[in-house]
Amino acid sequence: MPELANRAVPALLLAGVAAPASSPAGVTVYDKGDTHLEFGGRLQAQYHLESPDAGDSTDELFFRRMRLYMEGGVTEDISGKWQVDFGKAGVSVKDAYIAYTALGPGRLTVGNHYVPFSRESNTSSKRQQLVERTFVGDHNYGTPDRQLGLSYAGVTGPVGYQVGAYEAYIDADTKKLDFGSGTNKDDDWYGGKMVAGGLDFFLVGEPFKKAQGDFARAPSLALGINGFSWKNDDEQPAGTPAPAQQYDTAKGLSADVALRAGGLSVDAQYNRFATEANGSNVTSGLIEGGEGDFRTYAVEGGYMVVPSRAELVAGYQALDADAYDETWTRASAGLNFFLNGHTDKLQATYRVGSNREGVDGKDANELFVQFQHVI
Known part of the structure; x- marks a missing residue:
């Protein structure tokens, strides 16, 4: 802990003291009549230090995200967005969709966009309190993230709604239930x-x-409930494992609550997943006896100790799988400095992890320090 603190404190002190809040937005380069064009992006430079109980500490400095986007339209009712990331995960397409707003009270979206599942996943990475998402918003553990398809969404009075259909892909790794978009699939x-x-x-x-x-x-x-159901297309792409080791079905349910008041922000969420493999005798990773039932839950929040400027944050998350011997847990605490709302901010999160992937005693402490700039 002293080693982590000594590295983090000097960086946090660079934030200074008072700044107004602002909302990240792009730069409009053309706006005439119903035609407009906007460019923007985000840059997140991150330092990550990991200290496992067994083994040597490792650290790295990298760009977590380097994203560029353009968004625009030529009519009042039709617009489009394209966003690409050049960060740690490699070059990948994120948003790539066309939206139509003249079909009833809501918006029809066609293309690569977020599936309506998990409040945390549907909260942009540039507006997160902890540096990294918790289990409930992580695409590695059941959350569908962005997929190629179509959806319809809107708000009527105090109720928001969204429904969609997608062609969704899963990584061939039973240690996870890792959804990924077909626009970037391996x-x-x-x-x-x-x-x-x-x-x-x-x-x-x-x-x-x-x-x-x-x-x-x-x-x-606000309260939210959502769910999804996925069924394998029974295709066998080159390089995948034997069909018996593939997921055949996956279903997810999620419930969340979000509170904002007087500088306090709290989000709590519970996800439940039920999966089946093609083979009834498969036991690997999250699958035991051909089935892979698991639950993720998290509570995270923060309080503005200096309004719109400095925020203390904390969180607790867990992954409880039937195939695990122990529940995998993580507890976090940190500090955020806002130079200009979410547009320019400096974050530090210290995370204590226990029983990684359900293995008793496989523990590690981590430090994340990240600077963000949004255009």
Whole structure:
């Protein structure tokens, strides 16, 4: 712990003291009549130090995300967005969709975009309190993330809704339930049909954006429920494992609550997943006896000790799988400095992990320090 603290504190002190909040937005380069064009992006430079109980510590400095996007339209009702990332995960397409708003009260979206599952996943990485997402928003552990398909979404009074259908891919690794978009799939990923939907209930205050941290300080409370069902297309791409070791079906349910009030921001979420492999005798990773039932849950929050400027944050998350001997847990604490709201901020998160991948005593402590700039 002293080693981690000595490295983190000097970096955090660079943030200074008072700055107003702002919302990240791109630069409009053309706006005339119904035609507009906007460019933007985000840069997240991250330092990561990991100290396992067994083995040597490792650290690295890298760009977690380097994203560019363009968004625009030539009519009032039709727009499009394209976003690409050049960060740690390699070059990959993120958003790539066309949106149509003249079909009823909601918006029809066609292309690569977020599946309506998991509040944390649907909260942009640039608006997260902890440097890294917890289990409930991690695509490695059941959350579908972005997929290629179509959806319809809107808000009517205090209720938000979204429903969609997608061609969703899964990585051939039974240690995870790792969903990935077909726009970036590797040779050992296999696809299937997915349907998903969700509801948000805004119980206090006006409908608010999925963004962590309370800058407005006005009381707001929302509840969400959503789910998905995925079925393997029974294809056998080159490089995948034997069909018996592939997932045949996967289903997920999620419930969440979000509270914002007086500088306090709290998100809590519970996910439950039920999977089946093609082979009934498969035992590997998250699968035991051909089935892979597991649960993820997390509580994370923060308080603005200096309004819109400095935020203390903390979180607890867990992955409880039937195939695990122990529950995998992580506890986090950190500090965020906002130079300009979520547009420019410096974050530090210290995370204590226990029983990684369900193995008793496989523990590690981690430090994340990240600077973010959004255009």
